[in-house]
Each structure stands twice: as structure tokens, then as C-alpha cells.
Amino acid sequence: MTNKIVEPVGNNSSSAVREVQVFAPATVANLVCGFDVLGMALQQPQDVMTVRLQEQPGIVIQHADGYDLPVEPEKNVAGASLLALMEEWKEKVGFEVIIDKRIKPGSGLGSSAASSAGAVVAANHLLGNPFSREDLVRFAMNGEKVASGVKHADNIAPCIYGGITLIRSIFPLDIVQLTAPPMYVTVVHPQIEVRTSDARQILRKEVQLKAAIKQWGNIAGLVAGFMKNDYALIGRSLEDVIIEPVRSILIPGFDDVKKRSKEAGALGGGISGSGPSVFMLSKEEAVAKGVENIMIDVYTRLGIEFKTYVTNINYNGAKVIS
Amino acid sequence: MTNKIVEPVGNNSSSAVREVQVFAPATVANLVCGFDVLGMALQQPQDVMTVRLQEQPGIVIQHADGYDLPVEPEKNVAGASLLALMEEWKEKVGFEVIIDKRIKPGSGLGSSAASSAGAVVAANHLLGNPFSREDLVRFAMNGEKVASGVKHADNIAPCIYGGITLIRSIFPLDIVQLTAPPMYVTVVHPQIEVRTSDARQILRKEVQLKAAIKQWGNIAGLVAGFMKNDYALIGRSLEDVIIEPVRSILIPGFDDVKKRSKEAGALGGGISGSGPSVFMLSKEEAVAKGVENIMIDVYTRLGIEFKTYVTNINYNGAKVIS
Numbered sequence: 001m002t003n004k005i006v007e008p009v010g011n012n013s014s015s016a017v018r019e020v021q022v023f024a025p026a027t028v029a030n031l032v033c034g035f036d037v038l039g040m041a042l043q044q045p046q047d048v049m050t051v052r053l054q055e056q057p058g059i060v061i062q063h064a065d066g067y068d069l070p071v072e073p074e075k076n077v078a079g080a081s082l083l084a085l086m087e088e089w090k091e092k093v094g095f096e097v098i099i100d101k102r103i104k105p106g107s108g109l110g111s112s113a114a115s116s117a118g119a120v121v122a123a124n125h126l127l128g129n130p131f132s133r134e135d136l137v138r139f140a141m142n143g144e145k146v147a148s149g150v151k152h153a154d155n156i157a158p159c160i161y162g163g164i165t166l167i168r169s170i171f172p173l174d175i176v177q178l179t180a181p182p183m184y185v186t187v188v189h190p191q192i193e194v195r196t197s198d199a200r201q202i203l204r205k206e207v208q209l210k211a212a213i214k215q216w217g218n219i220a221g222l223v224a225g226f227m228k229n230d231y232a233l234i235g236r237s238l239e240d241v242i243i244e245p246v247r248s249i250l251i252p253g254f255d256d257v258k259k260r261s262k263e264a265g266a267l268g269g270g271i272s273g274s275g276p277s278v279f280m281l282s283k284e285e286a287v288a289k290g291v292e293n294i295m296i297d298v299y300t301r302l303g304i305e306f307k308t309y310v311t312n313i314n315y316n317g318a319k320v321i322s
Numbered sequence: 323m324t325n326k327i328v329e330p331v332g333n334n335s336s337s338a339v340r341e342v343q344v345f346a347p348a349t350v351a352n353l354v355c356g357f358d359v360l361g362m363a364l365q366q367p368q369d370v371m372t373v374r375l376q377e378q379p380g381i382v383i384q385h386a387d388g389y390d391l392p393v394e395p396e397k398n399v400a401g402a403s404l405l406a407l408m409e410e411w412k413e414k415v416g417f418e419v420i421i422d423k424r425i426k427p428g429s430g431l432g433s434s435a436a437s438s439a440g441a442v443v444a445a446n447h448l449l450g451n452p453f454s455r456e457d458l459v460r461f462a463m464n465g466e467k468v469a470s471g472v473k474h475a476d477n478i479a480p481c482i483y484g485g486i487t488l489i490r491s492i493f494p495l496d497i498v499q500l501t502a503p504p505m506y507v508t509v510v511h512p513q514i515e516v517r518t519s520d521a522r523q524i525l526r527k528e529v530q531l532k533a534a535i536k537q538w539g540n541i542a543g544l545v546a547g548f549m550k551n552d553y554a555l556i557g558r559s560l561e562d563v564i565i566e567p568v569r570s571i572l573i574p575g576f577d578d579v580k581k582r583s584k585e586a587g588a589l590g591g592g593i594s595g596s597g598p599s600v601f602m603l604s605k606e607e608a609v610a611k612g613v614e615n616i617m618i619d620v621y622t623r624l625g626i627e628f629k630t631y632v633t634n635i636n637y638n639g640a641k642v643i644s
Contacts, residue, residue: 033538034538034542035535035538036535036539037535037538037539037542038542166539166542166543166546167539168539168540168542168543168555168558168559169536169539169558174543174558176542176543176546176547176555178546203531204531205530205531205532206528206529206530206531207528207529207530207531207534208527208528208529209525209526209527209528209529209564210527212529212534212537212538212564213357213358213359214491215534215538216355216356216357216359216534216537216538216541217358217359217488217489217490217491218490219538219541219542220356220359220360220488220490220498220541220542220544220545221488221490221496221498222542223542223545223546223549224488224498224500224545224549225498227545227546227549227550228549233490233498236490236491236496237490242531242534
């Protein structure tokens with residue numbers, strides 16, 4: 001980063017922006033065979049955040065969404081991310097953040113990552129973009145630490161970079177952007193609670209070498225499929241022999257949704273992050289909508305409240321819109 | 323495959339070929355972080371095989387190289403591969419195979435794969451190419467079974483397809499060709515014995531999930547690096563946290579070669595297959611030659627006989643040359 005002096009800003013200053021709105025997209029972490037390393041940004045849903053630059057140091061968080069989330073900066077994911085940014089910025093500066101959360105917390109769709117990423121993308125814009133996207137990922141990882149106790153970037157990176165990202169390494173941070181052919185993403189969020197920490201705890205700490213080989217064959221196939229625009233290869237590679245068999249037990253209807261979606265022509269899919277949301281990729285919109293109908297059918301029969309989305313990959317990432 | 327009638331061939335027949343020569347390249351399996359799934363074909367060394375179509379059914383194997391390898395078709399890797407091909411061809415046909423092996427058996431450079439692949443590529447040509455390359459891989463895997471007791475394809479696939487291949491799955495067989503930027507490959511074959519079965523036995527059957535995640539982050543990075551022509555990413559991804567720490571103990575000089583090669587500018591590298599050969603990838607020829615000098619220095623000091631190659635990726639695979 002380059003440290004810049006913050007110009008005193010006034011209402012009639014045309015060169016300095018005092019307030020911005022940012023859209024921060026939902027993200028699907030893991031992408032089936034890429035546990036802890038792959039992630040993808042979605043067009044829908046997106047959080048809307050308003051961030052104001054304040055001359056007075058400090059962070060003020062407000063919620064415009066009715067969710068009962070903490071507003072103390074150190075306990076709030078956006079706040080913790082901004083604190084990390086302000087520590088490197090060094091100049092005295094303050095932010096007021098109004099969060100209109102449209103990605104439900106606990107959905108497995110990167111709700112905390114959206115708040116963290118949105119806040120630092122907005123702040124960076126307000127300061128004249130002194131920080132790189134990689135810097136912003138580093139800052140926003142502090143929000144993930146607040147949310148789940150672990151600094152991870154598999155939601156943060158796609159939320160900031162857009163598209164599909166690979167976190168090859170977290171220490172040191174190594175983010176790789178992957179190209180992919182156009183795809184539709186159908187998502188269902190069954191309104192049940194699966195806590196990230198629980199979803200992590202049920203995983204075994206050791207895995208069979210045989211299974212690991214299968215998994216790294218699949219992630220290699222998935223990356224190659226994305227970059228070669230090879231839909232069939234993407235579909236064949238969307239297989240998780242390690243995490244899904246354990247975690248899917250926590251999600252009623254999972255096997256049914258997956259089996260019927262693939263029969264209906266979906267390329268494949270699985271658990272979004274640690275769940276409970278489930279996503280399916282399709283080449284054609286009609287298939288993606290057929291998958292949505294299957295999801296509606298499964299969760300209606302189960303009597304579980306749910307929300308569905310038929311959307312696309314988001315290539316912008318968190319974006320300042322005004 | 324399409325079954326075709328074998329035309330009776332004679333010396334003066336111009337439409338039918340009675341004898342071909344085939345060059346079958348050495349291959350590097352695993353490519354550091356792609357244990358059991360990645361492989362790469364080399365320009366040097368290559369076996370030379372002469373295969374003759376015989377009207378009389380059966381297989382005759384001859385060695386023109388002085389290696390004491392079995393000549394009974396069922397026990398010979400080329401013979402076992404041809405037997406698998408002949409079983410699917412169904413018409414009565416015979417082959418005479420003369421093997422001039424230039425890839426030393428037990429080098430870890432896919433010597434058995436070259437014989438297996440070369441034999442079926444030649445036979446397919448002599449029969450008018452009724453079989454696909456995938457068919458040929460299936461046949462040649464029978465040679466690997468003879469050599470190591472396991473039907474694997476991480477040497478066979480690059481030997482037949484050329485370039486860099488991913489075996490996403492072995493049952494069913496799913497071979498993915500990967501593009502890559504031009505690279506130099508420096509190889510040293512220290513003349514010590516590491517048996518594939520021993521190299522496999524010392525591996526633990528279970529691995530830490532944490533290590534597996536690191537490994538699939540690296541293979542995803544390596545595939546992305548190859549396909550994006552991103553040398554730096556290739557270099558960063560050439561890291562094996564599971565197999566190499568165990569197997570490299572069997573190869574004297576390994577750590578020294580690797581450390582000094584990377585200091586000299588090599589992108590990275592590791593054990594070729596199950597060893598004892600060690601390979602290093604470089605962007606520039608001068609670096610690749612510098613790496614060769616390092617290898618020469620290390621094994622001269624150790625008093626271990628060795629052979630080195632400075633070569634490139636082979637994009638043809640096993641090739642009929644006359």
C-alpha cells in the first residue's frame with residue numbers, strides 16, 4: 001500500500017467522496033471438491049452497505065436490516081475488518097457503516113464475508129484506493145475470525161475479486177483467479193441452523209490417502225474444466241468423497257435434491273460452505289429453473305421453510321455503486 | 323473401437339504396413355503435488371521399438387538392449403499390453419516386438435509405461451488405427467499391472483497423449499489433457515534401486531486433513547498455473563507435503579539437489595514417479611543447464627553413479643516414425 005494524506009472533505013468538495021454505497025455478493029465456498037480453497041461469487045443475493053467517511057476517529061455500526069448482530073466494532077465482522085484496515089492506514093479516520101443485510105446470517109452463503117468485504121472495499125474507495133485487493137482480503141479475514149474463530153478466505157476472496165477464486169495458500173496468502181464458462185447457479189437455503197463450528201467439528205482430522213487422491217484428482221479436473229470451458233468435465237469433477245458424506249447428514253433433503261437435480265440435467269453441486277444452503281450448477285437457464293422446482297418440491301414436502309435463488313456467477317465482486 | 327478385417331499383407335503391398343518403428347518417451351509421474359494423477363512426457367530419453375505384424379497368431383518379444391527382461395508375453399509389459407489389445411481386436415493376428423530400451427528400468431521415468439504404450443501404439447498403427455487413445459491407455463495399463471501389480475495410468479497417459487495429463491479417475495478412466503507454457507526439464511537418475519512397491523509401502527494409509535487441503539490447494543494451483551502460463555504460480559504450487567517428505571528419504575542427495583536448484587532459479591521439482599530420478603522444471607535453458615551442473619556436483623560428491631538429461635516436454639507422445 002501507499003500511505004496517502006486524507007484531505008479534509010466537505011459537502012461541497014467534488015474531488016473527495018464522503019459516502020458510498022457498496023453491493024457485496026453472496027459466495028459459495030468449497031465448490032464441492034475444493035474444501036477450504038475454492039469459492040465463487042453470486043449475482044444474488046447481495047448485501048447493501050452504506051459507508052461514510054468521518055473526520056472523527058472511530059467506527060459506528062448501524063443495522064438497517066433487523067438482524068440482531070453486534071454493533072461493537074471489535075465484535076462486528078465489518079468493524080473488525082475496518083479496524084485492521086485503519087491499523088495499516090495509520091492516518092486518523094473514522095467510518096460510519098449502515099448494513100442492510102440481504103444474505104441471511106448462518107445460510108452458508110458467506111453472509112459474514114459480505115459484510116467484511118463490503119466494508120473494506122467501501123473504505124478503500126473513500127480513502128482513494130490506497131490498498132490492493134489482496135490487502136483488502138487480509139483485512140476482511142479479521143471479520144471471518146470474529147464470525148467463526150478462524151481466519152479463512154474462501155468466501156472473502158471471491159467476494160472481493162468476483163468470479164471463482166482459489167486460495168492456494170493462506171499463510172502466505174496466495175489468491176488465484178480462475179476463468180470459467182457461463183453457468184447458472186441454483187441455490188436453496190433451507191431455514192435450519194448448521195453452525196460453522198459444528199460443521200467443522202464433525203470432520204475427521206485424518207482422511208484415507210486413497211480418498212485424498214480422489215479428491216485432488218477431482219479438484220484438478222474441476223480447475224481444468226473451468227479453464228477449458230468443458231462443462232462435462234466440470235460435472236464429472238463435482239464430487240466430494242471426504243467432506244460431503246459427513247456434512248450432508250446435517251442437511252435434510254440433501255441427497256434428494258442432489259440426485260434429482262443431476263437427473264434433471266444439472267452439472268452437479270453440493271453444500272454451499274458449511275451449509276445448510278445447497279447449490280447446483282447448470283449450463284442452461286431452463287435446467288437451473290427446473291432444479292429450483294425440485295428444491296421447492298423437496299423442502300415443501302419436508303415442511304422446512306426455505307428460500308431459493310436462480311442466479312449467475314458474479315464477476316465484479318463487492319462493488320461501489322454510488 | 324471399430325473392428326476391421328485385417329487385409330493379408332505382403333512385401334509388395336503398398337496399402338498395408340508390415341513393420342513400424344515407434345519412439346516411446348520417458349514420463350514423469352506425480353509432478354510433485356499430483357500423486358497418482360498427474361504425469362508429463364519428456365523429449366528425452368525415449369525407447370525405440372520395432373513392431374511387425376505377423377499373419378501367424380501370437381506374440382514374440384525380443385530385446386535389443388541387453389536388459390534382462392522377461393520375453394514371455396504374459397510376463398512382459400509390452401506383451402501383456404498387446405494381449406489386451408488382441409482380446410478386443412478379435413481377429414487373429416500376431417506381433418513381433420523388438421525392444422531397444424533407452425529408459426533404464428527402475429529409473430522412475432516410466433520405463434515400463436514406455437514399452438507398454440509403445441507396443442500398443444505401434445500395433446494400432448499396423449492394424450489401421452481402429453482404437454482410440456483412451457483404448458490404448460486401457461490396454462497399456464495391463465503392462466503396468468505386470469510391472470508393479472497395480473493398473474495405473476499416470477505414466478501411460480502422458481506417454482500416449484504427450485504433454486501433461488491428469489488422470490481424474492481411473493475407474494472409469496477419465497484422462498484430461500492440460501496445456502502448459504514451454505519449460506525445460508532437468509532430470510538426474512542416480513543409479514540406486516528404489517522399488518515402486520517399496521516406495522508405495524512406506525506411505526501412510528491415512529493423512530492429516532490439513533495436509534490434504536494443502537495438497538489439493540497446490541494441485542489446483544499447479545493446474546491453473548499450467549493453463550494460465552503463469553510460471554511463478556507453477557513454482558509456488560510445486561510443493562508436496564504428503565509423499566515427498568517420506569519418499570525423499572530413500573534418495574540420497576535429494577534435499578541438496580532441490581534446495582540448490584531452486585536457489586539457481588528452477589521453478590521447482592521433486593521425485594519423478596516413485597524415484598530414484600529427480601526432476602526440476604525451469605523457464606530458461608541456462609537455468610536448466612545450471613541445475614544439471616548442480617545435480618552432477620551433488621552425485622559426484624556422493625560417489626553415486628548417475629545420468630542426467632536436459633530436455634523439454636514432449637507433446638507427441640509415443641510416435642510411429644517409419
